[in-house]
Amino acid sequence: MKEEGKHKKAKKYGMVINLDECTGCGACMVACMAENNVPFKEDESNKLDSITWMRVYKLTNGKSYPEADICYLPRPCMHCEGHNGHSPCVSVCPATATDYNHDTGIVSQIYTRCFGCRYCMGACPYHARYFNWWDPVWPEESTKYLSPNVSPRMRGIVEKCSFCFHRYQLAMDKAYLEGRTVLEENEYQTSCTQACPAGAITFGDLNNPDHKVHQLAKPDNKHGGRPGNTNVFRLLERLGTNPKVYYMSSREWVRRAGDNYLDDEDFAKNHRH
């Protein structure tokens, strides 16, 4: 009974990103960088070694006019649960520098413990983890605008999207002072969610039926959180990473682009599991 009660209390924060609404403006990326003190280089043209916790990919259906279609896909950390919290990255970190929080479902990164072996980066199929190849350097004036709530990271360690965990901590502090233990839906929102001008990102507790994310994704927790909504999918669902970022699109080619399928596979059948 105790365990059951504990399970009910556990939150599972996640996102639903409506790809039909995303315009690819990049506001989520900018907001994320500002909010989380993400360092940048003088020359950001090489995207293979620049840090973008939130990265917007451009997808095309590969067809010519008039059937050509594009889709922008924002990709934060998926905060994979894997099987029982054994996320691809968490299970491989040799120094326990990344952790799956069973109370929130958030995958953390402990910057002061990471020694930069980069095994987690190799384990993540979403390329959501970034290495600090350089010391973080900001133009002098802009250091005044760094967020005091997020510690900047040093050279030689890995960092990634934290679902703005500091905002969760601040909201919990406030709730505690007010004698509450449960947050309202709007009390904890990530910066990308709030910055999206199209309102394409919805964030909340996937375990809470009152939250919009739950209503959109309809996660089936008995089957690894698979979406119950036919227009909703997760990236690389078949790998069993059990991510907490869901995508929504009415276009079949977009949903199909979310995973790998054999040429002769019945997509509709497999997508519905």
Next chain:
Amino acid sequence: MDSALIPEGVKRCSFGKFAIGIIIFGGVLLWGVYAMLLIWLKGLNQTNMNDYYGFALWIWADLGVIALGGGAFFTGLLRYVIGKDELKNIINYAVLIGFICYSSALLILAIDVGQPLRSWFIFWHANVHSMLTEVAFCLSCYFAVLTIEYIPLILENRQINKVPFFHNLAHNMHEVMAIFAATGAFLSFFHQGSLGGVAGVLYGRPFAFREGIFIWPWTFFLFTWSAAAYGPCFTLFITRLTEKISGKKLVKQNVIDLLAKISGWTMGTYLIAKIIDTWYWASVSAPARGFNLIDFYSNNPFYGIWILIAEIVVCGIIPALILLTPKGRNNSTLLFTAVSLACIGVLLNRWVMVLQVMAMPVMTFDNWVMYIPSWQEVATTILPVAYGIILVMISFRYLPIFPQERELNS
């Protein structure tokens, strides 16, 4: 000049020639040390690694030298535990090669981490679920074992051995060597395996991921098995190379033949397992994740199906067949070709299990990413090779590595 240090009854080149060799390889070593210092002082931005290539040349070199150094544990197991007595004539060299390989691996690891001063966190904050944790523990312990196995050899230097304490210490260490050989084999089983597990557990990477038993993916067993099979080939390769360079016969043919034969059988059985693993991966594991085998080998400028054929057929089945036939083993050229191909084969296997895993896109809208190492990465990878050559030169000159040398060259 240094004749008093050279083992009795053997001939070595002049000190001048030896010194020139040391200076040349010392220069290469210093070049590597310079690159190493650059990396330690300026960080990993000195490399061409990036966020797609978290693991690259160094991890390949690590896995490669550890596989090649596998000759030490397997020859030790055969000599001391299974009782193949003839192998006492090559075990010293196998231990030396193993010592070089493992110390190199540790050095490369120390360069490869972003925060070297925090390396100890792997022991202090150990995550028992991580294959890399197991690698760190077993690798360090086995390096200690190899050091213990190498020490009596140093103590057998003509001058050092004159000191009664060192003489007795060397003798007593030899007496208990079976315990260390068994410990080494036990530790090697786990770290060779866990190095295979490093790739095999990556369930987010269909190219690397393998099913398995309990916590161990099939790559765990394949890596141990391949190290046992291919490691002795490297011992034979270096032995033959030393013979060619020194112009001396150092080990009797029956010893070479025995190790080559055992290696051939181990390779043969390993290849059967590897082929079954590849077949299962291609027909069950990959399709279940939406991939055809050919998806892993197309749409990129380098990783074609040739690499799989080269690893399994050209550098696997062919050398195994040569080593399995008495004619192949007795023909010096064929034997040298076989052990050379085998070394390339195991290095190719380690390459694909590191580099191709990183190169291959998993998300449908991602692309293959190629990688060319920076000169700093190349220099620091050559550094242990130069160090190894120098240590072999010094050990060959001053230590009685080959017990049969005097008899064979009298």
